Amino acid sequence: MPEFASAVFPGAAPPGADYFSVFNLPRKLALDTRALEQAFYRQSRAVHPDRFAQASAERQQWSLEQTSLLNDAYRTLRDPIARTEYLLRIEGVTAGGRGETPAQVPPELLAEVFELNMQLDELRAGDGDPQLRTDLEAARVEFEQRLALVDGELARAQDEWDQAVEAGTGAARGASAARMAALLDKRRYMRNLVREVREALGATLGEA
Amino acid sequence: MAYSDKVVDHYSNPRNVGTLDKSSSEVGTGLVGAPECGDVMRLQIKVNPQTQIIEEAKFKTFGCGSAIASSSLATEWVKGKTVAEAMAISNTDIVKELALPPVKIHCSVLAEDAIRAAIGDWKQKNGMAETEAAAQPVATTA
Numbered sequence: 001m002p003e004f005a006s007a008v009f010p011g012a013a014p015p016g017a018d019y020f021s022v023f024n025l026p027r028k029l030a031l032d033t034r035a036l037e038q039a040f041y042r043q044s045r046a047v048h049p050d051r052f053a054q055a056s057a058e059r060q061q062w063s064l065e066q067t068s069l070l071n072d073a074y075r076t077l078r079d080p081i082a083r084t085e086y087l088l089r090i091e092g093v094t095a096g097g098r099g100e101t102p103a104q105v106p107p108e109l110l111a112e113v114f115e116l117n118m119q120l121d122e123l124r125a126g127d128g129d130p131q132l133r134t135d136l137e138a139a140r141v142e143f144e145q146r147l148a149l150v151d152g153e154l155a156r157a158q159d160e161w162d163q164a165v166e167a168g169t170g171a172a173r174g175a176s177a178a179r180m181a182a183l184l185d186k187r188r189y190m191r192n193l194v195r196e197v198r199e200a201l202g203a204t205l206g207e208a
Numbered sequence: 209m210a211y212s213d214k215v216v217d218h219y220s221n222p223r224n225v226g227t228l229d230k231s232s233s234e235v236g237t238g239l240v241g242a243p244e245c246g247d248v249m250r251l252q253i254k255v256n257p258q259t260q261i262i263e264e265a266k267f268k269t270f271g272c273g274s275a276i277a278s279s280s281l282a283t284e285w286v287k288g289k290t291v292a293e294a295m296a297i298s299n300t301d302i303v304k305e306l307a308l309p310p311v312k313i314h315c316s317v318l319a320e321d322a323i324r325a326a327i328g329d330w331k332q333k334n335g336m337a338e339t340e341a342a343a344q345p346v347a348t349t350a
Contacts, residue, residue, distance in 0.1 A: 188246045189243070
């Protein structure tokens, strides 16, 4: 179990501290969310604005900033996907590992996503074609399965990252970071699609 | 975050939404996506083989208001231009016209990529040698 900072007060997080260091955690992706929650509450109490009601304006401001940093850090780290996205960002890895250039997603996936969106539009337009519903139901099941597969691959890449951090191997870190970035890109499309298909099917049936 | 009037205008009243015949040799299709937000954008052009002028442009975008506005504007701009002129449209022009905030600049990059992808597809169909941009779209950052 990671060693959490017993208290941030009075030193607290240095300016520009990343969310992992706020909780004195290594930059690893497996983390104990119960322990994180406890550390969040403990550290929040230490810097809580109520404790500084009589303090100088400067101190009050500091307390607010620390509280808000703790909140952001906790919200980001408690969610495994947000945690991974954040890690990649502070490691300087974005979409597919190559910075600003879009279109990292495989063209076949783009075409599929586009077609499915067209079908969703038709369904929403409501011409009541029963075949369309059946197709979309099938697509929903398929995309949910593929989303689960991507999540499985992502979990493996996260493990690899953690192992590379422990072993201190830079190349392995880079490789798993790039893999995670590509998987997250894919995942974003699929998650949006699954949500929209569910919504569209639910909305036209009353309840899915 | 507030959208500019021009974004709202293009979003609520998008120009040139639709589809062109993908199989026609005069039509080029560009399908691009932005992983950051899960947007997909399809932009199609119909080119007059004699004059190389883009006579028709259609788009269909699934995404945020800025992505829809960027692609709507892109179709307006490419229409009436030659293929070479359309290649010169840059995402920074779109950013300026729509007053896109920094977090939405990738929407304009996507629209620029869509134009280039559509032109690239048209060139490929018509046996024109791939030269520069379509193979290697380089985003000009604002």
